[in-house]
Amino acid sequence: MSDPADLLEEAVPHEEQEQVTHKLIGEIVEAIDDRDAARVRELFEDLHPADAADAVEQLVYDQQVELAEIAPEVFGGEMLAELQEDTRADIVNELDPSHLAEAIQDLDSDDMTLVVEDLSPEMREQVLAEVPAADRTRLESSLSFEEDTAGRLMQREFVAAPTFWSVGNTIDHMRKAGEDLPDLFFEVFVVDEGFKPIGSVPVSKLMRFPRDTKLADIMETPHAIIRPDRDQEEVAYLFEKYHLISAPVVDDDGRLSGMLTIDDIVDVIQEENKEDMLALAGVNEASSADTVWSSVKARAPWLLVNLGTAVLASGVIALFEGAIAQLVALAVLMPIVASMGGNAGTQSLAVAVRAIASRDLTVSNAARVIWREFAAGALNGVIFAVVMGAVAGLWFQNVTLAWVIGLAMIINLACAGLAGILIPLGLKRAGADPAVASSVFVTTVTDVVGFFVFLGLGAMVLL
Amino acid sequence: MSDPADLLEEAVPHEEQEQVTHKLIGEIVEAIDDRDAARVRELFEDLHPADAADAVEQLVYDQQVELAEIAPEVFGGEMLAELQEDTRADIVNELDPSHLAEAIQDLDSDDMTLVVEDLSPEMREQVLAEVPAADRTRLESSLSFEEDTAGRLMQREFVAAPTFWSVGNTIDHMRKAGEDLPDLFFEVFVVDEGFKPIGSVPVSKLMRFPRDTKLADIMETPHAIIRPDRDQEEVAYLFEKYHLISAPVVDDDGRLSGMLTIDDIVDVIQEENKEDMLALAGVNEASSADTVWSSVKARAPWLLVNLGTAVLASGVIALFEGAIAQLVALAVLMPIVASMGGNAGTQSLAVAVRAIASRDLTVSNAARVIWREFAAGALNGVIFAVVMGAVAGLWFQNVTLAWVIGLAMIINLACAGLAGILIPLGLKRAGADPAVASSVFVTTVTDVVGFFVFLGLGAMVLL
Structure with missing residues (x-):
């Protein structure tokens, strides 16, 4: 671990100044014009995926395409997931299917779906052919739901525990599961024998109770149990209203099949607000990269x-x-x-x-x-x-x-x-x-x- | 704990139908007209605070005031925090200061601030005089920041740990702290000797590592360290961009002094979007309770x-x-x-x-x-x-x-x-x-x- 003082050095600029400066964009544009792949990679190297996405969004479409051509590595999985929907929809089809298949490998299934859903049918097929079988099954299942539904947004990685488990059992299970757990999660869903979600325990609450406490004794009733065909706008409304951080998604039989998290819902809220505002002004859609x-x-x-x-x-x-x-x-x-x-x-x-x-x-x-x-x-x-x-x-x-x-x-x-x-x-x-x-x-x-x-x-x- | 089947019964309606029905509102209005306090209490009894807030927002201002008069218990702390800003600003001044002082007792400090900030100067003084000294100090400190800044939004309850602590130390600390912990939290902030935040460990990550793992070895660099005078719109932008769930707030000396969480930021995002849309149409402000x-x-x-x-x-x-x-x-x-x-x-x-x-x-x-x-x-x-x-x-x-x-x-x-x-x-x-x-x-x-x-x-x- 590096020196804490250095860490603070690194962290503070995020607050005090923009990472993606006018100067940086100028340098990126120059490097693209020179087709200087090494320089492009260098410029993008230290950027957070969200900043890299911001930088790409500042380019015009032709520059984005050229960037994808000379330095496809810039379009990593996380960065693709961070791009705005319209920019992503344009650029993914310019990338090599094998590159894409590899780039999305480490993503949670909801972000994987984001990247794959905008591909042309042929591209989609090629990418699906190259990802591991388990990912392919998840992706195909996500894509089977309509766009803008909970099914598309949800991730298939979540933590579920039976009612009779104790706090200790649950923590031990998570330690063992390690890499199979979602990147981030905020609640453990408690399920009955039929794998139906009947409660949830916030992870921060799990920490507060002795190891022998039964989950059934500390779980809360879920405020919302969501079906995958539910429109994302309605889901966002439930999250806002009940201040949810995550929510269980169930299949037709009521079995737990996925999880929605607030970070994805924030994107939905912004998207829906943008649509309303543009619709009122009589614009069908708009992005800063529009020609x-x-x-x-x-x-x-x-x-x-x-x-x-x-x-x-x-x-x-x-x-x-x-x-x-x-x-x-x-x-x-x-x-x-x-x-x-x-x-x-x-x-x-x-x-x-x-x-x-x-x-x-x-x-x-x-x-x-x-x-x-x-x-x-x-x-x-x-x-x-x-x-x-x-x-x-x-x-x-x-x-x-x-x-x-x-x-x-x-x-x-x-x-x-x-x-x-x-x-x-x-x-x-x-x-x-x-x-x-x-x-x-x-x-x-x-x-x-x-x-x-x-x-x-x-x-x-x-x- | 009640039977899981009953729990599901309770939970499912949240998905399938609105809790706050036209019929319910009609009954509430009738009970208010009859000044039937017992009936009003009965109608509000089983409602989630967010639903109770929704119901109150459907009433006209005079009915809201009458409701506050006959059944002030309906305006509990959580429900007040859930109300939309303009409705809350109107109604809190109609409540009894002693009732308010008691109602906000169990709230986290950010929600307490929400309730108190809209009070008239005299009411505010009376309420502050009746809350416990520790809460008063926190409230006065929050109120010392400008409206619409991070300082107003932040909560003063958070979990901090020194770099040298292990996962086990941290979990033991949290078990002991119990009630002093925030209601919900998603990250443990790692601080140096000067109490400056130098890293964070998501709670879900804490679960994944053996008890003897040092926090310093698994902590992540914070994407944003926020000063309390920062405008809430800029803070919301950072949360959106980096998909943050919570973020540390520091004082002038860089010492950790509070925490911002995504659920409050979602409200900010909605508020700012509403303002933009109304401003574009030439309306200064609007609420459904407007006369x-x-x-x-x-x-x-x-x-x-x-x-x-x-x-x-x-x-x-x-x-x-x-x-x-x-x-x-x-x-x-x-x-x-x-x-x-x-x-x-x-x-x-x-x-x-x-x-x-x-x-x-x-x-x-x-x-x-x-x-x-x-x-x-x-x-x-x-x-x-x-x-x-x-x-x-x-x-x-x-x-x-x-x-x-x-x-x-x-x-x-x-x-x-x-x-x-x-x-x-x-x-x-x-x-x-x-x-x-x-x-x-x-x-x-x-x-x-x-x-x-x-x-x-x-x-x-x-x-």
């Missing part, structure tokens, strides 16, 4: 939908061409009503999507929340009706115009509040993701209502 | 800012009143250009905010990402210039108008891409939160540019 073309493809579909709704809103305006020609002030002011509605609708929508995701919006309070959103919209409508009425009245020296824009503002903001909550709830009830597409629908409502009410009232009253 | 009035207050400021920018955009339109009066088609089509720009800008913005939050957007790739956003915007501009040009040309039977809207679309979408990335980067550089206010700035750009270019070109070419 111009992949960005265009991820965004054009929603822009097309938006164009459709914008044309619809224009159609509403066209109904009032005559009124606008007579009173151009209507054209000048109409975007204000629409813009305020769009903004208020987006506010309601973000609150609703967030509340649905965190299970705060339920049958029990839906009616109250719908009413609140409507009332908050209407009340803000009143506030901004007064402000905007005053502005419009002074600007165009026209009191009637002030009343028209004020009334339109109230109606549009009340509709915005309603649309912002009802549209995601409707999508949810229809089994769709409440974040996807909802902002387009909401702004369609606020544009159409805004233009129609303002121009309609204007045409009725002012001409 | 109409608190929702109005959280949203009106951003609506006011939006009104300002909408009036600015109208000012641009007003410059072209003459052109609109001559060709009303300009008024009909202008919102399309603005809306498409706003949409494309929001897309860029969401991608940028997300990339900044996950540290994927750095000095090393900023130039490339800026270029990509500009080019993706321009390219989508070309696509929708063609589509919209065709639509406008056919609709108004005017080829020149088709060219004008096409060109305006390209320019506005390119500007939208640039604004979507440059505005959050600029806010970040200025030390502000890149999510807050950025969508208002982006739509200001796209509205102003959209109206100005389309109407300006139209006035030049068509009249």
Whole structure:
């Protein structure tokens, strides 16, 4: 063991400064350009796999591919597991199957699955052919579950003990098992004769009791027993809610077959949050390594939908061409009503999507929340009706115009509040993701209502 | 210990169905309305603290207060710790200080801090006066750190061991310490003579080695040693990146003074994600218990800012009143250009905010990402210039108008891409939160540019 002072030296930089500096990236890029494999290896040598993954994510796709070509050793098993999903999905297919088979050898089965699941069918077959039989069986079993389910996330390494074991038996068993144990684990699962999980003992608790204590006397009821086909988002919710660190996964017969751990769940939480945020903004997916073309493809579909709704809103305006020609002030002011509605609708929508995701919006309070959103919209409508009425009245020296824009503002903001909550709830009830597409629908409502009410009232009253 | 079959009975519902049903909430509300304390206690009795917290969050504020009045026992320490921050902040001030002092007694110091930090200064003083001296010292020390820092989040209970201890020494120490140990812990921190953390041994690893193994021989270098003034968002980033389960916190002299655990960090991650999403939509804060009035207050400021920018955009339109009066088609089509720009800008913005939050957007790739956003915007501009040009040309039977809207679309979408990335980067550089206010700035750009270019070109070419 090295000197403790040196260890601290090594450890402190993690806190005080980034490992992956702009300078380091520059040097890596230079080494890749020079196709200098030795230099590349040297630069990556001392990096933690998580830092190495970060560095690779800073490169553009072509550089990543070239890196894989000249120095495949950089893509070790742990580092591949640390990469973000989209980067990993791209790069694994550029690596040699034999290299991959060897790289994943020391990983726990959940991380192995992460690396293998994004391979093309042919590559996957080649890699599976080269890993040891035991790993292959585990991998094939993991891959038999749908993507984004507990079955894909779980690891097959865990510690199980029968109820009649004592603390001493359990510790002795673990000492003997040694390498067969998971890299890290936090609970011993207690199983009955049918290998069904009926309790768990946190490892830290195991330490606290005398060796002759029976597990049955100190075990806790599991807060969640998870089936492998469960959606990862729901699993993440259980982990968050009950502050779980690990949880047992059972097969169809209720037998313990795997373990989920919080470190994998944190990745799921981040992934789901990212998806929600991008979905609300109308982006299908995004990564910093995206090219111009992949960005265009991820965004054009929603822009097309938006164009459709914008044309619809224009159609509403066209109904009032005559009124606008007579009173151009209507054209000048109409975007204000629409813009305020769009903004208020987006506010309601973000609150609703967030509340649905965190299970705060339920049958029990839906009616109250719908009413609140409507009332908050209407009340803000009143506030901004007064402000905007005053502005419009002074600007165009026209009191009637002030009343028209004020009334339109109230109606549009009340509709915005309603649309912002009802549209995601409707999508949810229809089994769709409440974040996807909802902002387009909401702004369609606020544009159409805004233009129609303002121009309609204007045409009725002012001409 | 009860029969294992019963345990499974109890455990399975957690998976298959919600504990906090619509029916339960209805019964709770009824019992509160009847001021039937016995019934309320009965309904909450069997709930896990996390479920009890969920149930309380479904109530409106007045019901929460009434519940605290008739059955304060429902608000136990663990349940208070499980409540969402805003709900907890409201309700703790409605409870009796003596009840609070007793309720937090069995909590770890991090959870104690959570409960106490939201109290009014007088309440806080009263509670502190009633807790045991040791707890008071810990609490006062935690509260001496800024909100949202590692110092507030950390717990002061942890297990430390000197380098020369063996696995056996450590286990014996823990058996003896018993109740003084943290409720849950995952690592033993190894300290030098100066009580500086120089390594850590996961508890599961401790189990794997013979009793005479020296800690110094199996300890790992800590990936992060955290100072208590560190912002919680940065701490969460370290946990995510290195897949940490716990981390040591040190004081100014580098001495081990606390421990952070992943379960608290998961809450931080959710909190920060929620803030980003709401900030992007222009909402200051939100909870499902919000009243109409608190929702109005959280949203009106951003609506006011939006009104300002909408009036600015109208000012641009007003410059072209003459052109609109001559060709009303300009008024009909202008919102399309603005809306498409706003949409494309929001897309860029969401991608940028997300990339900044996950540290994927750095000095090393900023130039490339800026270029990509500009080019993706321009390219989508070309696509929708063609589509919209065709639509406008056919609709108004005017080829020149088709060219004008096409060109305006390209320019506005390119500007939208640039604004979507440059505005959050600029806010970040200025030390502000890149999510807050950025969508208002982006739509200001796209509205102003959209109206100005389309109407300006139209006035030049068509009249």
